[in-house]
Amino acid sequence: MGLTGIQIFKLLPKTNCGECGVPTCLAFAMNLAAGKAELDSCPYVSEEAREQLAEASAPPIRPVKIGAGVRAFTVGGETVLFRHEKTFYNPTAIAALISSDISPEDLEKKLKVFNAYQYERVGLNLRPELIALKDANGDGGKFASAAEKIAKESEFNLVLMSSNPEHMKKAVEAVAFKRPLLYAATKENVDQMGSIAKEANLPLAVKGAGIDEVIELTKKLTGMGLKDLVIDSGAREPKKLFEDQLAIRRAALKAGNRDLGFPTITFPCEMASNLDVETMIAAMLIPKYAGIVVLSDFRGESLFPLLVERLNIFTDPQRPMTVTQGIYEIGAPGENSPVLVTTNFSLTYFIVSGEIENSRVPSWLLVMDTEGLSVMTAWAAGKFTGDAVGAFVKKSGIADKIKHRKVIIPGYAAAIYGDMEEELPGWEIIIGPRDASMIPKFLKELKI
């Protein structure tokens, strides 16, 4: 990995044909090295060079696609140790454990309950994506039929957990269409598990007793032609697992270790005796590099904090979080309720809407798209001007919902007052407080 522009240049046709979009092969090579171009843009690159370059430019941690349908996801593909260095790309997937000896009725109920755990936040639907089905009782038929039920009757994707290749094979036949992750190839069964995964073209997890054994296993499997692997280092104590997670990520990113260049799967459910402590351990694993965390169960009080933490950690630090532009109803407002305008930076929205809620005055909140800038920054950048805000109020359709013609603007944007009056003839522009914390007092005293 990490070829320089010159090294790449040597592999290119050097014809300077310009068809890739830049005038020279050297420039193209530089762009490739910087990750700003794709090799496919060059129509004349030789197969041989393509292979070498593909090898060299493959991501240091392989992105592995798991699942199918609306909860399909990718893990791995990460490029940095610290999120501020770029961003973390693929959020940790969250799984709950189900044992295959569960009765079909209980399973059905569980799937229903699990499906209820969905949270709307900043225009995103936060929800867990996986069920880890554990082969119990040595009954392969039950394992396969439970897997089939989960795959066919729920949105959830699957980790098939069995050390028995026969059972695994059966389950794979039933649910391969949903691209489950197979768990796990161990020293004892690596050949069989490897060939099952290869045949069905499915991702496979390896479980080793420590990192050395993991390396042996991934070496062997990549030798067999498998590419989509996931690592379990076997650690079940928080400190040890933390260190393994760091070791694997650093080895892949800093030392170019291909044998460890895969996402990880972790098992808080095997590290604690209750979901509360599992949640605490998972809260460590989300920022510290786990591809998948498997909990013993889904419960709202555990999932919600973890999903929000995951949202926070996997937010791109180079881009502000935004909420969708539009009219937000807070506390069932009516035609005489106040109307407030603010920007679509998510923190701004959260704080303003929270304070409106605190006021217990039902209100309309108009959120204007300012590309994620807060009020004062948006104003300074010319994105929250009187004309723009006025036009937005007009077009938002709020006028159809209210009898009055009054709109409250943030105190920090008081300067747009005049332009807004011009843009919105017949409206009264009210200057609200500067600090959101004063909103409750302001709204309570406001007369519409």
Add this chain to the structure above:
Amino acid sequence: MGFEIPKQAYTGKIREVTIGTGPKAMVLGGESAYPFHTFEGQMPNPPKVGMEIWDYDPSEEWPKAVVEPFKDVISSPEKWAQKCVKEYGADFIVIQMKSTDPNGMDRSPEDAVKVVKAVVDAVDVPVVVWGTANKEKDDALLKKVAEEFQGKNLALSPVEEGNYKGIGAAALGFKQVVVASTPIDVNLAKQLNILLENLGVPLDRIVIDPTTGGLGYGLEYSYSVMERIKMAGLTQEDEKLQVPIINSIANEIWKSKEAGIPTEEGPTLGDMEKRGILMEVSAAVAYLLAGSNAVVLRHPESVRLIKAYINLMVQGGSAMELAGISKSLPQVDVDLASISPEPNLEIAKEEKAKAPAKAAPPKEEKPKEPPKVEAKPEPPKAEAKVEAPPPPKVEEDLEAKRRAEEEAKARAEEEAKRKIEAEVKAKLEEEARKKAEEEAKKKAEEEAKARAEEEERLAKEKWLKDIEEIKKAREEALKKLPKKEEKEVVLGRKDMDLVERIVEGLTRFHKHQ
């Protein structure tokens, strides 16, 4: 030949700061590696766990879960503090001087000091006196506290750019520690430390408060700023940042809406009591991993779990013996199955074809933005949900019809919304274009150049746009004299005291309400 973890080289070490006196005094910092990276460095003083109390009875305002454990003592700060130390093992006490808020009870510094005295006298652990982030009031209050408790080695918080001189001097004169508070920015943190140092406050009497965001309310900003502060101190020889960090987590978690929603009202949020605790615990874990040397918590069960966590991360060992949260409020059962939406079982092949097609156009419209993030979480999923045709597998026609109608409605609404948005956008764009054209005619080149520069500037400062404000504040503070012009280029539209306003705007992070 076994595998070896690639090691990080460290060139610095975090200073040790002592707060309190006597056998229970605590030492923060001292580490020579990233948090809990004991395989490649030292962590001689594991992070400390403090508990916060308020200087008046907050039972009306707090979620039930955090009132319950303290209901016998909550109206007496000193008894409350004692309970935290004796029963729950708090390493230190933070007394939140909420009653001094000029926008609230506005208690006078003289009266407030009496409450502090009762608490300081009642406990043998270190005490942090935390103001309301009102610069003038904190100045008056914390100076008085510094004087009154000479020799107690308290920590005074928050000390900000706007009031560091007075409080810093008092802390220096009466031998207290200061908590230097800046709004989520590495350079501002560094700058305040320098200012304090210039005043005579040595670095080993300073603790950083980088501004603590709540879980889902800014944690990501604080998390990364803290990682960068530790990185600067430990690997980049930035000695002004080799200072321990304190995070006032409790205050942010328990004021969030989600911490107080009753289980019946938010069934998917689960048990209210445990939820608040697990939010506090999850946030504390994240902050500890980012480099916190002292976390401030509220619920006794959070304290127990986090103390156990720190111990596990320092000593190693299994977490199997660690008990779950013991509830003191009754369990509420909710029927989640009945509110569970119908699953969307589509595994459409066309979805794959569609998604990139949808993701592509915005890429062309806004070439500057990496499409990755945009395309990843939002459009495909939402699309799949809204546009999924009624699954033919469902036998009951009625059900299918109802859903089809619902979906059609949703789609129509979505469509209408999009239309409005598009219209607004179109109009805005058109206006912008017109304006630009006119302007271009007048002073084409000059203007274009200025605009390009401004755009580049904005693009460069993408990392949290709010930080942009702060950066400007920093620039201004750093270059108060020389660079007047630059300020005018960017902020030429206003002539008010920007620093004041920015910092004030950001104090909302500190404030309870």
